[in-house]
Amino acid sequence: xxxxxxxxxxxxxxxxxxxxxxxxxxxxxxxxxxxxxxxxxxxxxxxxxxxxxxxxxxxxxxxxxxxxxxxxxxxxxxxxxxxxxxxxxxxxxxxxxxxxxxxxxxxxxxxxxxxxxxxxxxxxxxxxxxxxxxxxxxxxxxxxxxxxxxxxxxxxxxxxxxxxxxxxxxxxxxxxxxxxxxxxxxxxxxxxxxxxxxxxxxxxxxxxxxxxxxxxxxxxxxxxxxxxxxxxxxxxxxxxxxxxxxxxxxxxxxxxxxxxxxxxxxxxxxxxxxxxxxxxxxxxxxxxxxxxxxxxxxxxxxxxxxxxxxxxxxxxxxxxxxxxxxxxxxxxxxxxxxxxxxxxxxxxxxxxx
Amino acid sequence: xxxxxxxxxxxxxxxxxxxxxxxxxxxxxxxxxxxxxxxxxxxxxxxxxxxxxxxxxxxxxxxxxxxxxxxxxxxxxxxxxxxxxxxxxxxxxxxxxxxxxxxxxxxxxxxxxxxxxxxxxxxxxxxxxxxxxxxxxxxxxxxxxxxxxxxxxxxxxxxxxxxxxxxxxxxxxxxxxxxxxxxxxxxxxxxxxxxxxxxxxxxxxxxxxxxxxxxxxxxxxxxxxxxxxxxxxxxxxxxxxxxxxxxxxxxxxxxxxxxxxxxxxxxxxxxxxxxxxxxxxxxxxxxxxxxxxxxxxxxxxxxxxxxxxxxxxxxxxxxxxxxxxxxxxxxxxxxxxxxxxxxxxxxxxxxxxxxxxxxxxxxxxxxxxxxxxxxxxxxxxxxxxxxxxxxxxxxxxxxxxxxxxxxxxxxxxxxxxxxxxxxxxxxxxxxxxxxxxxxxxxxxxxxxxxxxxxxxxxxxxxxxxxxxxxxxxxxxxxxxxxxxxxxxxxxxxxxxxxxxxxxxxxxxxxxxxxxxxxxxxxxxxxxxxxxxxx
Numbered sequence: 001x002x003x004x005x006x007x008x009x010x011x012x013x014x015x016x017x018x019x020x021x022x023x024x025x026x027x028x029x030x031x032x033x034x035x036x037x038x039x040x041x042x043x044x045x046x047x048x049x050x051x052x053x054x055x056x057x058x059x060x061x062x063x064x065x066x067x068x069x070x071x072x073x074x075x076x077x078x079x080x081x082x083x084x085x086x087x088x089x090x091x092x093x094x095x096x097x098x099x100x101x102x103x104x105x106x107x108x109x110x111x112x113x114x115x116x117x118x119x120x121x122x123x124x125x126x127x128x129x130x131x132x133x134x135x136x137x138x139x140x141x142x143x144x145x146x147x148x149x150x151x152x153x154x155x156x157x158x159x160x161x162x163x164x165x166x167x168x169x170x171x172x173x174x175x176x177x178x179x180x181x182x183x184x185x186x187x188x189x190x191x192x193x194x195x196x197x198x199x200x201x202x203x204x205x206x207x208x209x210x211x212x213x214x215x216x217x218x219x220x221x222x223x224x225x226x227x228x229x230x231x232x233x234x235x236x237x238x239x240x241x242x243x244x245x246x247x248x249x250x251x252x253x254x255x256x257x258x259x260x261x262x263x264x265x266x267x268x269x270x271x272x273x274x275x276x277x278x279x280x281x282x283x284x285x286x287x288x289x290x291x292x293x294x295x296x297x298x299x300x301x302x303x304x305x306x307x308x309x310x311x312x313x314x315x316x317x318x319x320x321x322x323x324x325x326x327x328x329x330x331x332x333x334x335x336x337x338x339x340x341x342x343x344x345x346x347x348x349x350x351x352x353x
Numbered sequence: 354x355x356x357x358x359x360x361x362x363x364x365x366x367x368x369x370x371x372x373x374x375x376x377x378x379x380x381x382x383x384x385x386x387x388x389x390x391x392x393x394x395x396x397x398x399x400x401x402x403x404x405x406x407x408x409x410x411x412x413x414x415x416x417x418x419x420x421x422x423x424x425x426x427x428x429x430x431x432x433x434x435x436x437x438x439x440x441x442x443x444x445x446x447x448x449x450x451x452x453x454x455x456x457x458x459x460x461x462x463x464x465x466x467x468x469x470x471x472x473x474x475x476x477x478x479x480x481x482x483x484x485x486x487x488x489x490x491x492x493x494x495x496x497x498x499x500x501x502x503x504x505x506x507x508x509x510x511x512x513x514x515x516x517x518x519x520x521x522x523x524x525x526x527x528x529x530x531x532x533x534x535x536x537x538x539x540x541x542x543x544x545x546x547x548x549x550x551x552x553x554x555x556x557x558x559x560x561x562x563x564x565x566x567x568x569x570x571x572x573x574x575x576x577x578x579x580x581x582x583x584x585x586x587x588x589x590x591x592x593x594x595x596x597x598x599x600x601x602x603x604x605x606x607x608x609x610x611x612x613x614x615x616x617x618x619x620x621x622x623x624x625x626x627x628x629x630x631x632x633x634x635x636x637x638x639x640x641x642x643x644x645x646x647x648x649x650x651x652x653x654x655x656x657x658x659x660x661x662x663x664x665x666x667x668x669x670x671x672x673x674x675x676x677x678x679x680x681x682x683x684x685x686x687x688x689x690x691x692x693x694x695x696x697x698x699x700x701x702x703x704x705x706x707x708x709x710x711x712x713x714x715x716x717x718x719x720x721x722x723x724x725x726x727x728x729x730x731x732x733x734x735x736x737x738x739x740x741x742x743x744x745x746x747x748x749x750x751x752x753x754x755x756x757x758x759x760x761x762x763x764x765x766x767x768x769x770x771x772x773x774x775x776x777x778x779x780x781x782x783x784x785x786x787x788x789x790x791x792x793x794x795x796x797x798x799x800x801x802x803x804x805x806x807x808x809x810x811x812x813x814x815x816x817x818x819x820x821x822x823x824x825x826x827x828x829x830x831x832x833x834x835x836x837x838x839x840x841x842x843x844x845x846x847x848x849x850x851x852x853x854x855x856x857x858x859x860x861x862x863x864x865x866x867x868x869x870x871x872x873x874x875x876x877x878x879x880x881x882x883x884x885x886x887x
Contacts, residue, residue, distance in 0.1 A: 039851075049724055081731065150454045157450035178724035185714040187397055191435075192851055199844045206840035214833045248851040249785065252858050255845070256792055259838030263799050266833045274826065290806040294799040297746045301739040301795050305788070308738060312731040316387075316784040320858070324792070 006281040010341045017338040020330075021230060024237040034236050037245030040193045042186035043071070043090040046160070047313050048167060048177040053078040054085045055171075062170060067130075067159075068093035081311040085167075092159070098127040098152050105145050114141035121148035131155035131162070156183075180313075196251045203255050207262070215269060223342045224265045227334040231261040234330025235323045242322075249316045253323035260298065260324065261331035264291040265339050272343045280347045284340045291335060299328050366876035370766055373773020380776045385783035385857070386440060388729040390722030392449050394439040395852055396456060399711040402434040410709045412437055413697060418455060418706045421543060421654070432852050444721050453715055459707035460543040460652075466659075468586045471516050471539060474705035476509035482700075487681065490692050497689055499696040501682045503703060514665070514676040521664045534666060536659040538566065538576065540584040541702055544652045549613040549636070550604070551582070551589035551650055552628065557617070558591045561645045566656045568644050576656065578647055585651040587615075596624055604631055615650050654702045657682055732787040739791050740764060743798055751805075755884055760801045763877045764794045770868045771861055785858035793865020796838060800831045800869065801877055808885045820885065824878050835870045839863050 005013070028034055038045055048054070056076035063072060069089040076085045105120035118137075121144040125134050132155045138144050160181065167177055184192075208225055215221045232254055244250065268287045275283055305321035308314075386393055396415070402408040408431045415437055416429045428440040439456070443449060462474030481502040482488050491498050505513060520537035527533065558578060566574040582589055588607055590600050604614075614633035616625070617640065625635060640646040647653070661667075665674035682699065686692035720728075740761065747757045771790055775782060807827035808820060844850075845859035 047724075049727060082727075146458055149457060153450045153454045153457070157446045160446045176723075178721050178727060179719075180721070180724055181717070181719040183717050185397065185716045187714055188395055188716045188852075191397075195848055195850060199848050199850055202844035202847065203841045206844070207837050210833075210836045210840045214829075214836070248855055249788075249858075252785075252842070252845055252850060252855045255841045256838070256858075256862065259841035260792070260796060262837045263796065263803075263830075263834040266837070267803055267830045270826065270830050270833070274829070286806075290802060293746075293750045293806075294802050296750075297743045297798050297802070298795045300742040300746045301791060304738040304742045305735055305791060308731060308735045312727070314728055314731060314735070314784050317732070317735065317788045320785075320788045320792075 004281060004285040006284050006340065006344060007279075010281075010344055013337045013341050017230060017333050020333060021233060024230075024233040027237040027240045028233065032240050032243070034240045035243055035245040036193075037247035037250070038088055038090065038182075038184060038189070039248040040189045040196070040246060041090065042184050042189040043088060044184075045180075045182045046087045046163065047180040047315070048085045048087070048164075049179075049313065050083050050085065050167065050171070050173050050177045051175045052171055052173055053083045054167065056085065059085065059087075059167075059170070062166065063087075066166075070096075077311060077313065079311040081308070084311075084313040086313060086315075087163070094127055094130060095152070095155065098124045098148075098155070101127060102145070102148050102152060105148060109142055109145055117141040118144045121145045124148040125151045128152065128155040131158040192248060200251070200255065203258070207258060211262070214266070215273070217273070219346050220269050220273060220343060223339050223346075224262060224269060227265050227331070227339045228258045228262055230334040230338065231257055231327045231330045234333075235327035238326035239323070244319065244322055247319055249319035250323050253320040254327070256320070257324055257327035261328060261334070264294055264331060264335045267291060267294070268335060268339060269343060272347055280344050284344060288336050288340065292332070295328055295332055295335075299325060302328065360876075360879045362875040362879050366766065366872050369773075369872055370769060373769050373776075376773045376776040377769070382772060382776050383779055383781040384725075384729065385781040385786075386718070386720050386725070387783035387785075388725045388732070389442070390444055390720050390725035391440060391442045392444055392452075392717060392719040394441075394453070394456060395716040396437040396439065397713045397715070398435050398437070398708075399713045400435075402431075402710060407709055408434055414701050414704075414706055414708050415439060415456065417698060417701045418460070419452070421460075421652075421706070422452070422455065424452070432849060436852055438852060444719050446719075449717070449719060453717070456715060457712050460705045461545070462703060462705040463542045463545050464657075465540045465542060465545075465584045465586075466516050466520070466537060468583055469516055471513050472505055472509040474703070474707075476506045477703055478504040478506055480700055480703055481679070490689060490696070491683075494689055497692045498683055498685050499692040501696055501699055501703070502679055503682075504679045505677075507678070510676050510678045510680075513663075513680070514674055515671065517659055517664050518668075518671050518674055519664060519666065520659055521661045521666050532661070532666075534661040534664075536661060536664055538580075539657050539659060540581070540653060541655040541657060541699075542585065542652045543654050543702060543706060545585055546587055546613065546615060546636075546651060548611050549587060549615050550607050550611045550633070551587050551615045551647075552596075552604075552620070552624070553589065553591055553617065553646070553650075554620075555591050555593045557640070557646055561647050564645045564647070568648060581647055581651065581653065585653065587651055592624070595621070596627060601627065604628070604633075608632055617646070655699060657684075728784060732784060736768070736787060736791055740794075743795075747798075747802075756805060756881075759877065759880050759884065760798060760805075763801060763873045764798055767794050767797050767865055767868055767873050770872060771865045774864050774868070775861070780857070780860065782861075783857050785855050786861045789858040789861030790865060793862045793869070796834065796866060797869040797873065800834065800874055801881070803827050803830050804874070804878055804881055805885070808881055820882050824882065827878070828874075831870060831874055835866045838866050 054076045056074045060072065060074040063069065069092055071090040073088045074085065077083070101120050101124035105117045105124060108117035108120055118141040122137055125137060125148050128151055132151050134147060134151055138147055164177060167173060211221045211224050235254060235257055239250065268284065268291060271283050271287045272280060302321045302325040305317055306325055309317035309321055398411065402411065412429045412431050416427065419427045424441060426442050430438050432438055441452065443452065464471045481504060487500045487502050489500060491500055521534040524533045524535050561578050563575045563577055566576055588611065590604060592600060608631045612634055613636050614628045615636050615638060618637040628635060638646065638650045641649055663677060663680065668674040684695060686695055744757055744761050747760055751757060768790060771793065804827045807823050842859040842862055846856055849856055
């Protein structure tokens with residue numbers, strides 16, 4: 001660690017981040033791309049914590065045989081912190097059908113086509129016969145539509161109860177599973193996404209302004225922002241590789257990554273531009289010692305968060321930790337192999353040695 | 354060490370630390386549904402509310418409707434002009450489904466007199482919310498009343514005239530002040546149970562034999578249970594411990610055209626079984642603290658007295674009687690706030706609890722209390738583990754316990770200060786907030802590393818600048834880093850990211866950063882200077 005590679009020809013170092021950036025862009029934009037989570041697209045997620053391990057493949061087979069889920073994903077984890085299963089699907093064929101029939105019924109009711117409204121309501125209820133039984137459908141059209149709307153809600157409840165029962169029976173559970181249910185409508189998901197874009201845009205603008213205010217020199221400021229962008233790219237590339245979706249938790253984590261990773265860049269830039277002791281190469285090497293300590297404490301903390309939250313299915317913490325962990329790995333490269341060489345170059349050009 | 358204790362920065366940190374601990378101990382920490390369990394509904398409205406008042410109407414109508422179910426501890430808030438958020442402690446799928454349908458559907462309003470329907474919600478043409486036409490509060494603070502005018506359809510106002518005609522009795526006559534009448538009561542129901550039968554224990558019936566006409570307020574006027582039940586026109590069975598043979602026969606007959614039995618949840622299994630055997634569907638209502646069970650069970654919302662003028666006391670015969678297309682309900686109140694509440698409640702009742710804007714869709718999140726407990730436990734462990742691994746890494750790097758201990762002490766102090774702040778502003782903690790705290794502490798540790806390295810830099814070689822100057826340089830880095838982090842996360846708060854779900858993450862992180870920059874970092878700087886000097 002004591003060989004100061006900045007004293008040798010440091011310019012070729014820049015090739016490493018450039019190559020990684022190209023790979024990163026390919027992973028994010030071309031293949032396999034970052035998936036959109038159900039937070040943003042709409043869907044249902046159930047998390048079960050159980051007293052016995054659950055075989056995900058077996059459960060998935062069982063579920064596919066019984067129900068017609070769209071985009072079903074089942075993941076199981078067993079470890080010292082207990083057993084957990086995450087079940088995600090974008091929709092269920094019967095529910096979709098019932099919902100669209102229900103909205104047709106509502107439309108017919110508005111147009112005062114009572115007979116059609118009642119018929120569509122009945123069809124909607126019948127589409128759900130796997131989940132809910134309605135003995136008597138009211139003769140009044142608007143009451144029939146209300147009954148159909150209730151049936152949709154009741155069907156969701158029964159699906160949850162059926163899944164609970166299926167888990168208990170198939171895997172011989174002794175205790176009632178502890179559960180979390182998250183259901184997001186498609187419109188809400190779209191709202192979240194628009195919201196996220198606004199937030200990201202504002203953040204980026206504010207950060208750029210702040211960096212320029214503090215350093216007031218174009219190239220060093222640009223280098224800092226470029227380094228942050230590189231970190232986000234690396235985090236996104238790992239998300240694409242590990243199919244970690246873009247979600248309500250991972251988007252704020254990406255913003256936080258920017259704020260977090262800039263710490264080391266700021267420290268480096270301050271020491272390079274505002275200090276006069278030693279050569280620039282020495283200064284950047286000293287800065288690297290400090291910076292690596294900073295990043296490694298953070299990496300250690302996020303690794304601990306990542307591991308525990310994965311085992312215990314604390315999804316919010318997991319998605320935040322994974323983005324920060326991989327993003328900070330990227331930060332080691334962007335700060336010391338990209339920002340540092342650029343600054344050395346800049347300082348030498350300015351001849352302020 | 355002695356002169357360190359004299360530094361105001363260090364004193365400030367310790368006193369705030371003590372204050373935070375006291376706050377957490379006495380004021381406590383509020384936990385969100387992630388840790389307590391519960392359900393959050395995100396209600397998306399069909400269109401954006403055009404005024405602030407309209408959005409307030411949406412949330413208060415939802416609160417009122419939830420209130421009608423006897424549900425406690427509900428929190429209804431609005432988000433922007435298109436979303437309403439409802440937080441409840443309930444997680445049982447059955448109850449949650451019931452609530453969801455309640456949110457989506459409006460109730461059925463009926464005004465009854467003598468077991469006859471006077472008018473229904475559908476027959477109310479409009480509620481005249483125009484203050485010029487009388488809607489609102491009247492009088493002075495001491496003697497305040499409220500007025501609610503509304504218009505009925507022709508058919509309904511005709512029926513109203515017939516049903517209310519001469520429904521007052523003369524109490525006394527005074528040539529100076531005129532006649533003094535006592536008038537009949539009318540009963541306002543939402544979702545009055547039809548084709549249902551009430552099956553209640555005798556002790557409860559005894560308890561509610563006489564009820565105040567307004568259960569939520571002091572009043573000398575009372576009504577009897579019989580009168581209420583007659584007006585609701587619901588058949589009822591009162592049992593003593595168990596159903597008698599006669600009652601079973603009566604129920605059997607009722608089951609011909611009544612399909613639901615309304616009972617208390619604590620009704621014995623044997624009674625439940627016999628009701629089920631007669632093909633009754635069971636509907637359970639808990640007894641609320643602030644309302645007689647009979648009110649909840651029959652859906653009675655309000656009792657309104659007729660006045661002699663609407664009862665046409667001056668007209669001699671029905672044919673001479675006047676019909677009123679527009680009616681006015683008025684009432685007294687204790688003060689302006691009370692009057693406003695009563696007016697608003699009654700308005701919502703007459704509107705059958707219908708929302709001014711229809712509900713487009715409902716999304717939700719439910720966490721069972723057992724899972725919440727588990728999350729709380731593991732989130733705490735995660736925080737602790739993060740602290741331990743950071744301490745380890747620092748020890749490996751510096752191999753100097755005297756430096757690692759103050760860093761870790763500061764980190765823990767920051768956690769306590771942020772939690773103290775959360776307790777002060779009553780911010781509810783969730784998983785995202787825990788992630789935010791850990792991240793904020795992480796930046797804190799980063800800054801302390803910068804301070805140490807900056808201070809101890811080239812200790813062996815020539816020193817440029819005093820310790821104080823270098824401390825200042827370290828602070829430039831600390832402030833710049835903190836500003837960028839705040840800039841990155843503040844927009845999450847502005848835009849209420851994820852309908853406020855991830856705002857906790859941003860708030861705790863930013864709070865942590867501020868606590869760090871303003872309180873703990875200056876104190877740490879002093880402490881570190883002393884350690885480095887040695």
